[in-house]
Amino acid sequence: MPRDGAYVKRMYLEGASWNLEGMSLKEPEPMQLTYEMPIVHFKPVVRRRPSSDALYMCPIYQYPCRSGDGERPSLVTMQEIRSGSQDPSFWIKLGTAILLSTAL
Secondary structure, eight states, X not given: OOSSSEEEXXXXXXXXXXXTTTTEEEOOOTTOOEEEOOOEEEOOOOOOSOOSSOEEEEEEESSSXXXXXXXXXXXXXXXXXXXXXXXXXXXXHHTOEEESOOOO
């Protein structure tokens, strides 16, 4: 157990793959709909200055139906992720997101 934050597993990237070496997004393989993320350590930090890295504000959804249902929205939060060799606008156009569940 971490002192600060939490480890989260079984999150799935939709519209991208993960570059383990660069700790950033990369283009998905052909016919790849989702990519299981490695275990992620979410840790709260105080942000002092903007990062010089190209960052994509990635939405995190509870499930693939991004609009949610009539009673609750699917959007959980937004997470900054390094956009790798692509500009963040590339991932926006692909609709890249993190899903907490792949079940409808």
